[in-house]
Amino acid sequence: MSPIVSFRDVHKSFGAVPVLKGVSFEIPKGQVVALIGRSGSGKSTALRCIDRLETIDRGSITVCGHAVSDPNINLRKLRQDVGIVFQSYNLFPHLTVEQNITLAPRWVKKADRRKAHELARDVLAQVGLLEKIDAYPEQLSGGQQQRVAIARSLAMHPQVMLFDEVTSALDPELTGEVLKVIEELAKQGMTMLLVTHEMAFAARIADRIIFMHQGLIHESGSREILRSPSTPELKNFVGAGL
Amino acid sequence: MNYSFDFSFLRDYWPMLAEGLVLTVQLALMATVLGFLLGTACAVASTSRSRILRGLVGLYVEIIRNTPLLVQLFVVFFGLSSLGLKFSATTSAVIGLTINIGAYSSEIIRAGIESIHRGQVEAGDCLALSRWQVLAAIVLPTAIEKVYPALASQYVLLMLGTSIASQISAEELTAAASRIQSDTFRPFEVFLVVAALYIALSFLMRGMFWALGQFAFTRRRRLGTPL
Ligand SMILES: Nc1ncnc2c1ncn2[C@@H]1O[C@H](COP(=O)(O)OP(=O)(O)O)[C@@H](O)[C@H]1O
Numbered sequence: 213m214s215p216i217v218s219f220r221d222v223h224k225s226f227g228a229v230p231v232l233k234g235v236s237f238e239i240p241k242g243q244v245v246a247l248i249g250r251s252g253s254g255k256s257t258a259l260r261c262i263d264r265l266e267t268i269d270r271g272s273i274t275v276c277g278h279a280v281s282d283p284n285i286n287l288r289k290l291r292q293d294v295g296i297v298f299q300s301y302n303l304f305p306h307l308t309v310e311q312n313i314t315l316a317p318r319w320v321k322k323a324d325r326r327k328a329h330e331l332a333r334d335v336l337a338q339v340g341l342l343e344k345i346d347a348y349p350e351q352l353s354g355g356q357q358q359r360v361a362i363a364r365s366l367a368m369h370p371q372v373m374l375f376d377e378v379t380s381a382l383d384p385e386l387t388g389e390v391l392k393v394i395e396e397l398a399k400q401g402m403t404m405l406l407v408t409h410e411m412a413f414a415a416r417i418a419d420r421i422i423f424m425h426q427g428l429i430h431e432s433g434s435r436e437i438l439r440s441p442s443t444p445e446l447k448n449f450v451g452a453g454l
Numbered sequence: 455m456n457y458s459f460d461f462s463f464l465r466d467y468w469p470m471l472a473e474g475l476v477l478t479v480q481l482a483l484m485a486t487v488l489g490f491l492l493g494t495a496c497a498v499a500s501t502s503r504s505r506i507l508r509g510l511v512g513l514y515v516e517i518i519r520n521t522p523l524l525v526q527l528f529v530v531f532f533g534l535s536s537l538g539l540k541f542s543a544t545t546s547a548v549i550g551l552t553i554n555i556g557a558y559s560s561e562i563i564r565a566g567i568e569s570i571h572r573g574q575v576e577a578g579d580c581l582a583l584s585r586w587q588v589l590a591a592i593v594l595p596t597a598i599e600k601v602y603p604a605l606a607s608q609y610v611l612l613m614l615g616t617s618i619a620s621q622i623s624a625e626e627l628t629a630a631a632s633r634i635q636s637d638t639f640r641p642f643e644v645f646l647v648v649a650a651l652y653i654a655l656s657f658l659m660r661g662m663f664w665a666l667g668q669f670a671f672t673r674r675r676r677l678g679t680p681l
């Protein structure tokens with residue numbers, strides 16, 4: 213079976229600054245891949261390229277059978293297959309939790325009101341926030357907002373979920389509830405790419421770790437590489453991180 | 455100074471005042487609704503990627519903001535008729551006022567759109583919403599909510615500005631007052647009454663905008679946050 217995400221020799225510059233310098237990797241169906249590395253090493257850029265929030269200069273990206281680097285790609289089809297959650301939750305402030313979740317199913321997938329409501333209940337139960345269905349985002353804590361953002365993505369039934377440092381904006385005591393939701397998704401077999409600074413968490417749930425350094429994959433492998441890194445850069449990074 | 459007030463003209467002339475008042479309300483209402491639609495469309499165009507659209511809207515806004523309303527009304531009124539288009543004074547007034555308020559609305563709404571965080575649009579894109587859906591469901595509702603008080607004030611000013619339509623012989627409140635005072639030679643009393651009517655209209659409009667805001671912005675109503 214072909215992988216859900218595949219990068220082949222991906223190059224990307226912002227102006228004259230090269231950010232991705234030939235990145236290749238694959239995420240097979242059902243795998244959890246953790247992308248780690250120093251700030252500025254190109255992790256977010258790589259993740260954003262998957263959903264074509266950034267376009268690449270060279271190489272190719274395939275996601276769920278969509279040729280992402282093709283300029284004629286049907287973006288809306290691609291984005292129905294990809295769920296993405298950012299550090300800043302980006303909930304829509306003027307909509308209730310339910311409306312945040314059902315907006316895309318209703319407008320994009322033309323779900324009727326009742327079906328959309330059921331869907332909202334399902335995904336909220338999944339993130340443990342059913343009782344907040346009628347709340348507005350500003351009435352929720354950061355951790356709860358982030359869980360709603362995850363639920364909102366899940367409501368589109370994506371093939372793959374991308375998480376970009378989703379706990380970095382949270383107080384330490386709130387990160388646990390969000391990580392638990394992600395771990396639960398991993399157990400259910402969701403294909404995921406996880407950019408994270410939570411090394412212990414990555415070591416626990418990731419099937420594969422990719423360490424990025426200066427726009428390249430510097431080292432990758434099973435979670436073992438976190439315990440016994442073979443490059444001095446990863447050793448350094450892990451030492452500083454733990 | 456011993457001026458003796460005489461408001462007896464009201465007995466004979468109130469129907470004329472009432473007619474003027476009705477036309478003032480109609481002018482204000484139509485220009486508000488049409489100007490809001492025009493302003494929204496222009497604000498969207500001025501934040502679009504098309505340089506031509508942005509330039510056109512910029513030109514329109516600059517022209518309107520740097521010319522007197524009276525001159526704009528004259529240009530519309532005399533311009534249309536010299537093009538052979540026969541419009542009544544009232545229709546010309548609605549067109550002129552709409553063009554005027556559309557430009558101010560556009561600037562206010564554009565500021566609202568620009569204040570919205572890029573992440574909001576990105577979140578919509580990532581959920582596979584189309585560009586128009588993002589605009590309709592996310593960008594415009596939040597932008598308009600943010601600038602709603604500024605818009606409402608602008609529309610109250612517009613209502614007061616309708617008095618200038620008397621200059622192209624639209625028979626609104628101020629025009630009615632002019633005719634009454636030239637019949638009765640009681641200009642002071644006539645314009646005092648008219649001023650009171652404008653004040654009443656202003657307060658009525660503010661009340662209506664408040665009620666509309668409560669209706670339209672559900673979150674503000676439910677959470678009790680003021681606009
Ligand atoms: N939109 C952008 N415009 C210009 N430079 C950017 C942009 N986004 C990221 N960069 C630069 O690209 C590099 C990699 O950024 P990023 O992918 O965000 O790294 P990471 O997520 O690993 O911290 C950084 O040097 C950053 O300054």
Ligand SMILES: [Mg+2]
Pocket residue numbers: 255256257377
């Ligand atoms: Mg980043």
